[in-house]
Amino acid sequence: MRSMTKGIIAVAAFSLMAGTALAQTSLRIQTHYAPETPSGKLAAQYVDDVQTMSNGEITVEMFYSSSVVKSVETFDAAATGILDCDMTGGAYQTGKNPAFQFVGDIMGGYTTPYQQLSWLYYGGGLDAAQKLYNKFDMELIGWWVYGQESLSSSKPIASTDDFKDWKFRSPPGMQTKIFEKLGAKPIVMDFTEIFTALESGIIDGADASGLANNVGLGLYDIVKHANFPGFHSMPSDHLACNKAVFDAMPEHHQRIMKVAMEALALRTALTFEKKNAEAAAQLREQGVTLHQWSPEELQKFRDVAQASWTEFATTPEAEALVDAHLTYLRQLGLAK
Secondary structure, eight states: OHHHHHHHHHHHHHHHHHHHHHOOEEEEEEESSOTTSHHHHHHHHHHHHHHHHTTTSEEEEEEOTTOSSOGGGHHHHHHTTSSSEEESBGGGGTTTOGGGHHHHBOTTOOSSHHHHHHHHHHSSHHHHHHHHHHHTTEEEEEEEEOOOOOEEESSOOOSGGGGTTOEEEEOSSHHHHHHHHTTOEEEEOOGGGHHHHHHHTSOSEEEOSOHHHHHHHTGGGTOOEEESSOOSOOBEEEEEEEHHHHHTSOHHHHHHHHHHHHHHHHHHHHHHHHHHHHHHHHHHHTTOEEEOOOHHHHHHHHHHHHHHHHHHOOSHHHHHHHHHHHHHHHHHTSOO
16 A cells, blocks of 8 residues: 555656646747846846746747847737747837827826836736737736936926927827927937937937936937926836737746736836936036926826827727726826
């Protein structure tokens, strides 16, 4: 009997080990970030976390700097199997459905990454966003949000009145509509053209990135005004995977992927909070004026931005996301 019991235990142990050995997941993920940037290093940490926590059952081949396909094509490449996952951002996909604006860059909405992330996990955001992603055969794994972006300007930008006739570099999309309503003159141009356009006076300012990244671009070597903390734009980078690939993964692999994204989200927010604060101190020492907007002026911008949301929400998916955001923002006291 004892030998029989040992035999059963041995068979069970062998079966368990065999099952574990078969639980292998290999993923090809592309990010638009370069490996030497703060965000690129954070992405590498995510890969290390996933591989370590899975005891090597999950292996990831990360492609940096959009080395397989263009950044805007990463989502489709994952959906069609050229890649497995997209680690760029939903805002690149607004041409598919304007709803992606409200998972990619929720302009004039939340004031901190923590509020924006809490909408995703505790404000019904993930369910609403997941329906959108699933429609395109993708699964949203999570977000990583680096914080509010700051503007750069050759003249003061301390209130909405200062936007009148202010010529600035703008990305395309909903942002141009918002700033036009405030009297500004947005000029859509490529990210790589900003420095030269500021230097030559073609534009008065630019919407480029967060304060620390703007310092890295050398923008404040040319212009001496910025706003900090930022308020107008806080892009959400995402990790989204081919739904068939994700559904085929063992449940514990899925859980590792999602929990590791929550860790990445916190690490990203903390990293850039520190870097932007350091950049602000450095700029003040160099004579750059940092304008902190009053609550009243911030609300003026939010009112205009949030009115534009409904104009841009022209599909059922976009309407659902806007409703979810407004409901949660009212709970936070950030919307009427």
